[in-house]
Amino acid sequence: MIRALLFKEWLKIRWFWAAALAIHVAIFLRIFFDIRGRIGAEHAEMVWYQTVHLGTLLYSDIRYLPLLTGLVLAAAQFIPEILGRRLRLTLHLPMHRDSMLLICLAAGLSGLLSLCFLSAVSIPLILAKTFPIPVALSSLPTMLPWILAGVLAYLGGVTLLLETTWPRRVLLIFVFSILIALHYSGRGYGWLTPALPWLIALAPLFLAAVFESGRRFRQRGA
């Protein structure tokens, strides 16, 4: 049953996931060639000064990538279910309804996090071609808040799609927007590193919002 559900979710997101993968790879290549181009155009010392002393992010192109990927995957998974109230088909399946929702979320989050993992591997590798390992590794705590923002965007998107009333939708947009904006506050390397344990602990709490909207969706006529 779990395999069947994962199969269904994969059918919905596969083309969107593939498109997101292609965009990720294209942006990685762009960052790689951009760094090479900078070093070719300017002195290496100047690039070092900009990067290490001025804190210029050479991979800021991926800043909003997890956020957009999260929103797209949430839409790809749940819009086909909401349209024509097809979620009823899923809700009638012989499985505990919260477990079903959890598996759907696991499928979406796996799609999102697999791309984030690719970023977390690719960006340090690209940087390591030019910079020392500590500089390359510093990209990880810098990117982590963006990845968490992507997770929040995904959970917020699903919650919003399952929500049935406009006042709650507006409230959810407000709350999730503020929380996501928090993850983008500050600039430079590792700006939010001290807050990372709190941000990581915060993200799973929003699963509760998804389940609450899912419960309300069921009780209000699915």
Next chain:
Amino acid sequence: MHAIEVHNLSHHYNGRTIYQDLTFSVREGSICGLLGKNGQGKTTLVNILMGFLEPAGGHCLVLGEKAHDLSPATRRRIGLLHEGHLAYAFMTIDQTHRFFQGCYPGWKSDLFYHLVDKMGLPRSQRIGTMSCGQRSQVVLGTIMAQNPDLLILDDYSMGLDAGYRRLFLDVLHDFAAQGQKTIFVTSHIIQDLEQLVDTLIFLDRGEILHTSLDAFMTNFHHYVFHQTGPVELPKDELIINCEQRGNKITFFSWAGTDAVQQHLADLGIPAPDLRRLPMTLEDGFIGLMGKY
């Protein structure tokens, strides 16, 4: 033993009372048709029975369990056809088979493909690109392959031409013939139900009439007589839904010919040529519920 039990069900929508203290049951092994005009709450009742909607009052049991809290094991025993033949539009025929096969341990692949292959469509065809009739056949195959004990069909005939409706009925007859299978069905095509159901529930403004098909067809009558001038037939306990076209007056009644003749005479309306007309279930439905 009852497959469906509804006790004192009440429900409101936008301040309008849909039901008040509705009580009925559907015996296991029966084929029950729920009939009512548009907007009388047939789909709402199905949604309540399947736990998609919480009623304002009362409770429903489906296969012995509370409708709003059906266990996965009980849901497995219920084949549900949603209004509009809901299906996963993004799946192909083969993907639909693969998905549902993984959800239902007793899934009958042969039956699924037997019903779906009748359309002659490639198994790689996406459901979203099918016509309503073709989609209904995939949905029918999906439900039948689950081998459920209880079928709940919400307006199965919606959007289907005569051929697909007949195909549906054939399959339902075969399903019912297996014994101890219960079907609870709503449909706008009432003449189809006449060939299928053994029990009827008429739903009208929150009130129900629960009867067997035989009892209804035997005890409810369609009458006609002729008058040269205009006649004002009162609507009372004997005369239901009277209609005058030219000099021809028709009405319905639960009473026999003699009682009706006497009643008309008491009202001062001579009806020497009063006689009963042959009545279909659709005639009876219109007679009981009115046209609008």
